[in-house]
Amino acid sequence: MFLRSKWGELIVPAIVLLGCLLFWFHIQEARSVTRRIPEPVIVLTVLTTLIILMRTVFQKSAGKDEADAALPDQEAAPTTKREILIRVAFLILCVGYYFSFGSLGFSLTNLLFLLLAYPLVGLGPIGTAVGAVVSSLTFHFLAWVMNFNVPVGPLGF
Amino acid sequence: MYDTEAMFAGITALFQFQTLLFLVLGFLIGFIVGAIPGFNDANVMAILLPFTLVLDPTVAVIMMATIYTGAQAAGSIPAILMNIPGTPGNAASTLEGYPMARAGKAGYALGLSFGASTFGALIGAFLALVLAPVLGMFALKFGPSEMFMVAVLGLTVVSTLASESYEKGMMIALFGILVSLIGADSMSGFPRATYGIPELYDGLPMIPVLLGLFGLSELLFLLGRATIADQGRRSSDGWSEIFRGLKNSAGHQINLWRSSILGFFVGVVPGAGATIGSFLAYGQARQWSKDRESFGKGNPEGLVATDSANNATANGALVPMLTLGLPGSASTLVMLAALVLHGLRPGPEFFTTFIVDAYSILFSTFLAAGLIATLGVLLARPAQHIVFVPNAFLVPTVTVLVFIGAYAWRFMAFDIMLMIVFGLFGAILKVYRYPVPAFMLAIILGPLLESNFLRATRIGGANNLFDGPINKVLVAMIVLSLVAPLATALFRRCKK
Structure with a gap:
């Protein structure tokens, strides 16, 4: 150790x-x-x-x-192998978000990211589906209200 | 020097229905924008600028000013609850606010924050009203050498932030300065350490770096916890903790006065900004505290200092903008644009030509301070529950919000990647106990240090850095900031 x-x-x-x-x-x-x-x-x-x-x-x-x-901060440092793996997977999802942002567009990337990230972090299937759809719609609305110049995906949103 | 007739005319103009309506509306917009990490008040003000052209000029600028005030106050909410500063000026609020929230004192911390913010904004408003006609000319005396000294003074806070290991703090602060120098050199235009990446030519964008270091890194750690706070659920259900915090903030009289006045004068210096003001106030609060050991673990004194200072800085920044036409930040730049678009040209003549408008704007900052204590506190009650939302839902949702915040700064997808890189680096720094705020402070101060050092030495050589009474006072303050902690420690050791 x-x-x-x-x-x-x-x-x-x-x-x-x-x-x-x-x-x-x-x-x-x-x-x-x-x-x-x-x-x-x-x-x-x-x-x-x-x-x-x-x-x-x-x-x-x-x-x-x-x-x-x-010595490392015991509170900040992950303690089990599973915790480390979850954090690495989450980081990979974040990098994936960046790469799909331009091609899939803003809203679709948000939806995809949340659909993958929620279960990874421990949310159930119903929570994942509802959470991802509601959050993605909220972010879409936010970007529209704020007049953000966000990339549009192949489906036109 | 003070035209009381114009003052009353300014107050009368302020208490018109339209003015009050847009003042409250501006505050609410600023409050919402400030509470969303990475969303920039300057961007929203810029978006709203064309719409304000239909308004009376004074109403338009008052609305802008209250957006700015609202954003500064609300930026502490995500800083306290999630360790993600709403605006760069709230970065220092994370140092004590977040540990308090994690200990189940979110409501208390928010109450303290809004109490201190109100006090800071009131002191800032009062000082701006009293000193604006004379202080503008004082701000003009700040040349490159003085600005360099201000930046060095800001860096002395590193010694405070690196309480665990001074060497680690020094190393990471120096590395932060180096990182801040990435991009085209201000003198020759040479793109330093950009390695052909065009997005880096303008240097590192502050918001994505801030969101990465404070936001994403913390979200990664929250993955291992069920909720942000493990305790205090029962006490955070009502108003009691918020009001207790609000009431207790008034108990830090000396700290409040010191931090607010310091924050105001930092705000008056064009380009210094709320980040330097709040970090300096934090450093001072720690130096004069009787309980220095608890700093970084949720000390109320630190939170009171940072939040009173950054709100006073916001009002201080109005002074050079109105009296000299010098914007100290992106937000005051948009306000300046609004004034110019409406035909009110700020400058030394502003307090003679547009005296009624000037007083209306300055008096509106008092009302904005009052809104922090009322609307802010009202909104704090639902906000305090964030710390008990399951991280399984909170972390991915806030991560997307952080992505949007990073992107919205320049509308460049590259900034999302930059934020991820700094998020990872921030996480590593936290694991190995390096002070992340010291790194961030150095990134903010680096360009200020370099450009002003080069300008100052080009004008009059290295001696120019120490010439003039302002420089001498600043050097004395720097020496005092470095020596005082050592002297105090020595004194305490001798006393023991």
Whole structure:
């Protein structure tokens, strides 16, 4: 468990370092004025990230409070494999929403998303059907009232 | 300096049936828009702009101003109940409001929020009325170097937000600044870190990022719970908790005055905005609190500070808009457009040429404050039940609402994906105890820091940053903000 949380703790620094690297790589051909602020920010970010990495590696020698702060938030973190799978599936549905938004249109995408998401999260079949239809109609009405420029699907809505 | 005759004429014009009708209507529209996460009051105001052309100019601007006030106050409802700020200015309200709602004190938190919002709006209205004729010229003294210092002052709040680990707060705030620099450089136009994605050329859109970091990330966590709040169902059935919160908000006198005045003056600075105002007020509330350890866990002082500050900021933002024609936000920009379209040109002459209209607009902010305490509280009762709606229904429904909010900002499907990416990142940050608000604050302040730093140093070199009395005062405030917590901690340790 200790090792798992310790490896998990490296995720954020890894993302940050990757972000810094991508940013730095992209501005190499830019004029100096463009790099004037990003470069020092990158240096400082990398330095603080390295400090955190060092702390994570030598976590055992740190004080109890600091070690506690480094551990994942038990309330926020999913505890069972099923919970993790539901969250991953929900995220996949969200990405699916983005991809179908342009082709299926606003209202149909909402309906499809809700028809899949409600049962995934634990709503019964009747609740799913009623909830998805009523919510989709409400969102359709909202977009119409607000005069939103939403994509129209193959069925004309 | 104050024309009492014009004041009375302004009040008389305000108490016309048509004016009052559109004032209430504007407030209701703003309130509904503010309560829906991601829906932007500026967009709604822009949509309504052509319709206001048939109205009297003052009525049109009063309606716009009350939409703005209503949205600021109602933005706290989703912030408190679902951890999703209704407007960027309500981001800080999530810090204490949401933990209170999760602990079954949703009604109490809403009561506190509306009490503080009313107070903040009243103080903002009073200060705007008294100081507007003179304060406009003061706002003109804020050049790039002063604005840079204001942004740095805003960043000092990171030390407050990162209470668990200062290094983590620093790291994520620095990364936030870097992320905020994505997009075309203001000086050379070079598209930084866009990797050929045209939607990123204008930089990161704030609303989708905000909805992702606060909204989607929290919705992902709610999947593991039956309802938002596990307890307090019985106490949230009636008015008692809301009125208790409303009453108790008045008990935070010093906090209310400090936060409202701070919020107002931040609002007066064009471009600073309610987000900086509320975060600064939060930082101050924590620094002066006797119970600092409970901040982040549902401390009422923090909620009172943020909500009074952001409502005072809204009224403060009217001052440069009316007296200088300088809009500090998208909302005041639409208000400015409404004034210009009606032939009322804001500027230094506004308080002489259109003095009656000016006073009508300023007095209308008092009525709007009163509406927060009445209509706001009335609507808080049904709203508090959201925390007991089963997440199996709530999470997918609100997720679609969050998608719409992200899309509606620029009407770009790309923003939905951007929101999902930031939602995932926000979730990871929360799991590993990184302060998400610090990251968001840095994203908001980053462009302000960079553009003003470059402008200031181009004009007079690095020394320019410390020249002038305003800069010196701001530097002193920055040093004080950084040193005060250390000094207080040292003092407490010595006392022990």
